[in-house]
Amino acid sequence: MTASEPTAPPLRRRGERMRRAVLAAAVDLLSTQGLTGATVGAVARAAGVHETSVYRRWGTRENLILDALTTELDSALPVPDTGRVRDDLLGFFSSLARLLGTAQGRALLRLSVEHDATLEDRRGPYWSERLDRAVVMVRRGVERGELAADTDPGLLIEAVSGPLFVRVLLSGAELDDALVRGLVDLALRGALPRPE
Amino acid sequence: MTASEPTAPPLRRRGERMRRAVLAAAVDLLSTQGLTGATVGAVARAAGVHETSVYRRWGTRENLILDALTTELDSALPVPDTGRVRDDLLGFFSSLARLLGTAQGRALLRLSVEHDATLEDRRGPYWSERLDRAVVMVRRGVERGELAADTDPGLLIEAVSGPLFVRVLLSGAELDDALVRGLVDLALRGALPRPE
Structure with missing residues (x-):
């Protein structure tokens, strides 16, 4: 707990915000469209981020879905x-x-x-x-x-x-x-x- | 039971023999190569029949595999x-x-x-x-x-x-x-x- 904590690197904070937005969009699409509807493209669009950012962070569609579901259901x-x-x-x-x-x-x-x-x-x-x-x-x-x-x-x-x-x-x-x-x-x- | 039974239509007997050869080849490939190895092409080759004959009879690879497994395991x-x-x-x-x-x-x-x-x-x-x-x-x-x-x-x-x-x-x-x-x-x- 230092005074500098609230000013954590903006990039990292943005990264975490992006991660949550993407996971929430993935869970939402999974619930409404099922497993096949939750493509990386659809999730990225719903979360308002670039598809390449999603691939950069999760590597594969399967990793993204797994992360979304385990986070949501934990x-x-x-x-x-x-x-x-x-x-x-x-x-x-x-x-x-x-x-x-x-x-x-x-x-x-x-x-x-x-x-x-x-x-x-x-x-x-x-x-x-x-x-x-x-x-x-x-x-x-x-x-x-x-x-x-x-x-x-x-x-x-x-x-x-x-x-x-x-x-x-x-x-x-x-x-x-x-x-x-x-x-x-x-x-x-x-x-x-x-x-x- | 009539005297004519042993002379059943040759086409039908050939059909049943072909069916058994194909199913046996499918079971064999499933056991040794797993689900992905049992392609229609590989099964047809192993059974010595044309791939088109297999598609004509079973329609899809999945139907073929299902028929093979249920017959074998029944x-x-x-x-x-x-x-x-x-x-x-x-x-x-x-x-x-x-x-x-x-x-x-x-x-x-x-x-x-x-x-x-x-x-x-x-x-x-x-x-x-x-x-x-x-x-x-x-x-x-x-x-x-x-x-x-x-x-x-x-x-x-x-x-x-x-x-x-x-x-x-x-x-x-x-x-x-x-x-x-x-x-x-x-x-x-x-x-x-x-x-x-």
Whole structure:
């Protein structure tokens, strides 16, 4: 914190403002036009910047889209800590189902499974990291004695999240609260402490 | 069964022989070269037929690949009936995990989630039909009293199959027998009859 901070290099401040404008335009186009409508040209036009500036910063259209979606969605999946594992999981997976019900969420998931050598390293981890965060809710349930000591937290999270992803990617079936409740309760009952 | 059957129209027999040769070549190329290597030209060359004959019969490369994979894999997912729901599910989902571990199985699943307007109507149903068949194993378990009367058979099948698909499509994590056993046991324990 020095007195010089408010006078940061104008170029850099302009750069950050440009970045936000471009990402906001990309998210907006993704929501209204889908993955195919969010071309670099369309995003640049909507953000009022040159197409070459977009390519200079992001390199490829895929990197731009990925940056837009992860920035936008990063706050969409909070991990609750209510003191009860069922409430935590219902909160988390309801958020995930809502997210996957939006155009942006679907776009990010679709993008995650499409072939693209330039993205290979960053897309898998996007979802893995978010699900890894969810594991802590199950661990806390085990520590509180709500769940069996031999519960595999990662497996439980996979059993609840897997069907949500598959419905979006493969079957196109609906994601609703009844589905989330059904999956959470099936997995939690399966992980209850058992009499020896 | 008439005496004339062995002398079926030669054109039709040639057509069926050609179809099988082309599909076998396609499966072979998919296994060794992946989805991108199985071009219509490469498949036609390997099968010893004209590229135009392939286009005449299948219309598009995607239809050819889909036909090849579904024909090849159609017998790969039998639905066991051992009299015990756990053995049935372990048998079925071990087959599914093995299938998804092969180049052909992965190719079919990848193909199922990629955008292609010409295939939209046929790919989702391929997996849905196969999982619908699995539902009967759970129903029989409910009828035998092994599982709670209010068990949702489709939900249970989704909870076990979802993570297998997601591992192939998103995380790239391994599919092994321990995973299949863990998922089956978690879901089955969750669906055990409960004291009132």
